[in-house]
Amino acid sequence: MKFERYGIGIAKGMALTFKHLFRAPITVQYPEEKLAVSRRIRGNELVWFLDKCTGCATCAKACPQGNIEIVTHVGDENNYVVDKFEVDTGRCMFCGLCVEACPYDALAMGRSYERAQYRRGDVILNKEQLQMSDIRQPSGYARPKIEATLPRQNLLVYWDKKKGGQKLRWLSLSKKRGRGV
Ligand code: SF4
């Protein structure tokens, strides 16, 4: 059995505590601070582009949950005019199949992950609510052109290839702040 002088343990503990006083924080004060998410995030929302949509309903057919409801009528130029484009995001599993299926890039996954609602009816989104806005931004999932314009993801922990293990990355406070949408 090894004996140490009385008080050595306390001194070691205090030294460790003291060391941490001068260390940069490795946590993010969510929700005030947010890291930039993956450019290809499948956030819990969809973004719909009215100007690109032809009303073909390919996305609705691709959805395994039957979440997308589209109603159209034939327009003056023998085209489809979209009267209703509604998504029940409460039943959506954010698989992205509808986005992948759209032949006209008129649908994208969103970047937000904070879309919880108190009322069931509020998760059913109509065509006005689904369109891009300051708080509803498209992700680069299955959309390489959008992906190229988005900021890189910042992680506090990354995989160190040389050492084959996890390593902490120190970020300045300003870099820690993500888009916050
Ligand atoms: S993400 Fe998946 S579940 Fe949600 S609407 Fe699209 S296809 Fe359906």
Ligand code: SF4
């Ligand atoms: S979002 Fe795409 S797949 Fe869906 S109706 Fe519009 S053009 Fe067709």
